[in-house]
Amino acid sequence: xxxxxxxxxxxxxxxxxxxxxxxxxxxxxxxxxxxxxxxxxxxxxxxxxxxxxxxxxxxxxxxxxxxxxxxxxxxxxxxxxxxxxxxxxxxxxxxxxxxxxxxxxxxxxxxxxxxxxxxxxxxxxxxxxxxxxxxxxxxxxxxxxxxxxxxxxxxxxxxxxxxxxxxxxxxxxxxxxxxxxxxxxxxxxxxxxxxxxxxxxxxxxxxxxxxxxxxxxxxxxxxxxxxxxxxxxxxxxxxxxxxxxxxxxxxxxxxxxxxxxxxxxxxxxxxxxxxxxxxxxxxxxxxxxxxxxxxxxxxxxxxxxx
Amino acid sequence: xxxxxxxxxxxxxxxxxxxxxxxxxxxxxxxxxxxxxxxxxxxxxxxxxxxxxxxxxxxxxxxxxxxxxxxxxxxxxxxxxxxxxxxxxxxxxxxxxxxxxxxxxxxxxxxxxxxxxxxxxxxxxxxxxxxxxxxxxxxxxxxxxxxxxxxxxxxxxxxxxxxxxxxxxxxxxxxxxxxxxxxxxxxxxxxxxxxxxxxxxxxxxxxxxxxxxxxxxxxxxxxxxxxxxxxxxxxxxxxxxxxxxxxxxxxxxxxxxxxxxxxxxxxxxxxxxxxxxxxxxxxxxxxxxxxxxxxxxxxxxxxxxx
Numbered sequence: 238x239x240x241x242x243x244x245x246x247x248x249x250x251x252x253x254x255x256x257x258x259x260x261x262x263x264x265x266x267x268x269x270x271x272x273x274x275x276x277x278x279x280x281x282x283x284x285x286x287x288x289x290x291x292x293x294x295x296x297x298x299x300x301x302x303x304x305x306x307x308x309x310x311x312x313x314x315x316x317x318x319x320x321x322x323x324x325x326x327x328x329x330x331x332x333x334x335x336x337x338x339x340x341x342x343x344x345x346x347x348x349x350x351x352x353x354x355x356x357x358x359x360x361x362x363x364x365x366x367x368x369x370x371x372x373x374x375x376x377x378x379x380x381x382x383x384x385x386x387x388x389x390x391x392x393x394x395x396x397x398x399x400x401x402x403x404x405x406x407x408x409x410x411x412x413x414x415x416x417x418x419x420x421x422x423x424x425x426x427x428x429x430x431x432x433x434x435x436x437x438x439x440x441x442x443x444x445x446x447x448x449x450x451x452x453x454x455x456x457x458x459x460x461x462x463x464x465x466x467x468x469x470x471x472x473x474x475x476x477x478x479x480x481x482x483x484x485x486x487x488x489x490x491x492x493x494x495x496x497x498x499x500x501x502x503x504x505x506x507x508x509x510x511x512x513x514x515x516x517x518x519x520x521x522x523x524x525x526x527x528x529x530x531x532x533x534x535x536x537x538x539x540x541x542x543x
Numbered sequence: 544x545x546x547x548x549x550x551x552x553x554x555x556x557x558x559x560x561x562x563x564x565x566x567x568x569x570x571x572x573x574x575x576x577x578x579x580x581x582x583x584x585x586x587x588x589x590x591x592x593x594x595x596x597x598x599x600x601x602x603x604x605x606x607x608x609x610x611x612x613x614x615x616x617x618x619x620x621x622x623x624x625x626x627x628x629x630x631x632x633x634x635x636x637x638x639x640x641x642x643x644x645x646x647x648x649x650x651x652x653x654x655x656x657x658x659x660x661x662x663x664x665x666x667x668x669x670x671x672x673x674x675x676x677x678x679x680x681x682x683x684x685x686x687x688x689x690x691x692x693x694x695x696x697x698x699x700x701x702x703x704x705x706x707x708x709x710x711x712x713x714x715x716x717x718x719x720x721x722x723x724x725x726x727x728x729x730x731x732x733x734x735x736x737x738x739x740x741x742x743x744x745x746x747x748x749x750x751x752x753x754x755x756x757x758x759x760x761x762x763x764x765x766x767x768x769x770x771x772x773x774x775x776x777x778x779x780x781x782x783x784x785x786x787x788x789x790x791x792x793x794x795x796x797x798x799x800x801x802x803x804x805x806x807x808x809x810x811x812x813x814x815x816x817x818x819x820x821x822x823x824x825x826x827x828x829x830x831x832x833x834x835x836x837x838x839x840x841x842x843x844x845x846x847x848x849x
Contacts, residue, residue: 250619250620250623251585251619251620251623251624252585252586252589252616252620253589257586258616276582276583276585276586276612276613276616277582277583277586279557279558279582280558280563280582280583280586283558283559283561300645300648300649301649302615302616302619302645302649302651303616303619306582306612306615306616306619307582309608309612310558310564310582310608310609310612313556313557313608313609313612314556314557314558317556317557318557329648331648334644335644335645335648338640338641338644339606339608339641342606342635342637342641342687343606343607343608343687344686344687345608380650381648381649381650
C-alpha cells in the first residue's frame with residue numbers, strides 16, 4: 238500500500254528564497270490527504286504535478302496564515318474546475334466561519350459539499366478512520382489552538398504465498414477470506430492452515446506531523462516509534478530565546494524529540510525566513526539524530542521504505 | 544515623473560500555465576500602488592524584485608478571490624517584516640470584516656495601521672488625491688460590486704530652459720516659483736516673462752484599470768483618451784455566450800472599448816485558464832485595435848513612453 242509524503246512548502250511565516258509556506262500531500266493507497274495549505278499551495282501542486290481534484294481530505298493544524306491562506310484559493314479552483322464530490326476539512330472551528338464569510342461576499346455557491354470535522358486542541362482524539370488509515374489529533378502548544386496529526390496506516394491483509402496457492406489450486410473466490418486469515422478446505426476435506434498459505438503483511442506505518450509547537454513532552458508518548466516524524470524546527474539552537482518567545486522549536490530540540498520518541502526517521506521543516514540556505518540546520522539536527530532529512534519542496538518521501 | 548506599470552499576475556479565476564491571478568504594481572514617482580492582489584502576489588513580488596515594503600496604497604476591485612486572496616498573506620508578511628508605516632486599502636466595505644476576522648482568530652495585532660477607504664460601485668468618485676496622482680473609481684458591471692480605477696497623473700511643473708536661466712543668471716531660489724509659472728524681475732527691474740524662461744511639461748498621463756466587467760458603455764466617457772487602458776479580455780470572441788453568462792468581456796469587445804474610447808494603447812489580461820498560449824488573443828485584439836499588448840507577468844510598461 239502506498240504511503241508517501243510530498244512536500245509542497247516548508248517555510249515559516251513569510252515565503253522567501255523560493256520556499257513556500259507549509260503544505261504537504263500524503264498519498265495513502267492512492268488517496269490524497271492535504272496537510273496544511275499555506276498561500277500558493279495550488280500553484281505548488283501545479284508545479285509538482287499533484288492533482289488537486291484527487292484530494293478528499295484537508296487537515297489544517299491552526300489558524301496562523303502560513304498554514305491556511307492558500308485554502309480559499311484551492312477550494313475556489315476545485316469549484317471552478319467542476320468538482321462535485323464532497324471534501325472533508327479537519328480544522329479548528331473558526332475556519333468554517335472564515336470560509337463561509339468569504340464565499341458569501343463573493344456570492345459563490347460551491348458545487349460540492351464541505352464536510353467539517355472540528356479539532357479540539359485540548360485533547361487527542363481519532364478524527365478520521367477509514368479502511369486505509371486512522372488519524373489522531375496531537376495537542377500542541379502554540380499560543381493559539383493547534384494540533385498535529387498522527388496518521389496510522391491500517392493493518393494490511395496477509396500476503397498469499399503464490400506457489401502454494403497454485404499447487405493446491407485454490408479458486409480465486411477464496412483469496413480475500415484467506416488474506417483475512419481463514420484456513421482453506423479442499424473438496425476432499427483436507428484443511429490447509431492459513432499460515433502455510435500466507436505470510437504476515439508488513440507492520441503498519443505511522444506518520445506524525447508536529448507543526449507548530451514549543452518543545453514539550455506532552456505528546457512524546459503519543460508519537461513514539463513513528464515511522465516518519467515531521468517536526469517543525471524553525472530556528473538553529475542559538476536562537477532558543479526566540480523559539481521560546483514565539484512558541485517554536487529549535488533544530489536541536491526537534492532532533493531530541495525524534496531521539497526520545499524513538500522515531501525511525503526525522504523530517505524537519507517550517508524554516509525561518511532568516512535562513513537563506515538550510516545545510517546548517519541539517520547538520521545541527523544530525524549531531525543528535527543522524528537519520529534526519531530536510532523537508533524540501535517537491536521532494537517525496539516513501540515512508541518506511543528507506 | 545515615473546509612471547510605470549508592472550504586471551504580477553494576469554490569469555482569471557484559477558492559476559494555470561505559470562500564470563498567476565490578477566495583481567499589478569503601478570509606480571508613480573517612485574511610490575508603489577498595488578492594484579488587486581490574487582493568491583501568490585507576495586511570491587510574485589519576490590520573483591520580480593518588487594519591494595513590498597514600498598507599497599503605501601492597495602486597491603481591490605472586488606471580492607472574487609482571484610483579486611484578493613493574496614492580501615492577507617501580504618499584510619501578514621509586512622507585519623512580520625517590521626512595518627510600522629500605515630497602509631491605505633481602497634476596497635469594497637466587506638473586505639475590512641474579512642481581514643479583521645482572520646487577524647482576530649490568529650491573534651495577530653498588526654504593528655502598523657490600515658486606513659480604509661471604501662468604494663461604492665454605484666457611483667464614480669475621487670477616492671485618492673495626492674501631489675502625484677488623483678484616482679477615481681470606475682463603476683463596472685460584474686454580478687458583485689466591482690470598480691475599476693482611473694489614475695490621473697497630476698499636471699507637472701513647467702520645465703526651465705537651462706540656457707536662458709543661465710544667461711540671465713537667475714538665482715536658484717527663484718526656480719520653484721518660475722516652474723510654477725511666475726515671471727522673473729532682475730535687479731535692474733527688467734521683467735522676463737515666464738514663457739521665455741520655461742516650456743510646458745508633458746500632458747498628464749492616465750491609466751485606466753478595468754477588471755472585471757461585462758461589455759457596456761457606461762464607463763466609456765470616463766476612461767476616454769487613456770494613455771494606457773488595461774481591460775479584461777477573458778475569452779476569445781467565439782466564447783461570447785460564456786462571457787455574457789459570467790459577466791466578462793471578450794478580446795474583441797475589449798479592443799472595441801479601446802477604439803471607441805480613443806485609448807493610446809490597450810493592455811489585455813484576465814485570461815481564461817482554458818488558453819494555454821495567448822497569441823490568438825493578441826491577434827484577435829489587433830484586428831480591431833493594433834496598439835494592443837498582453838499583460839504578461841514580469842513585464843513593465845512605461846506608460847506614455849512608447
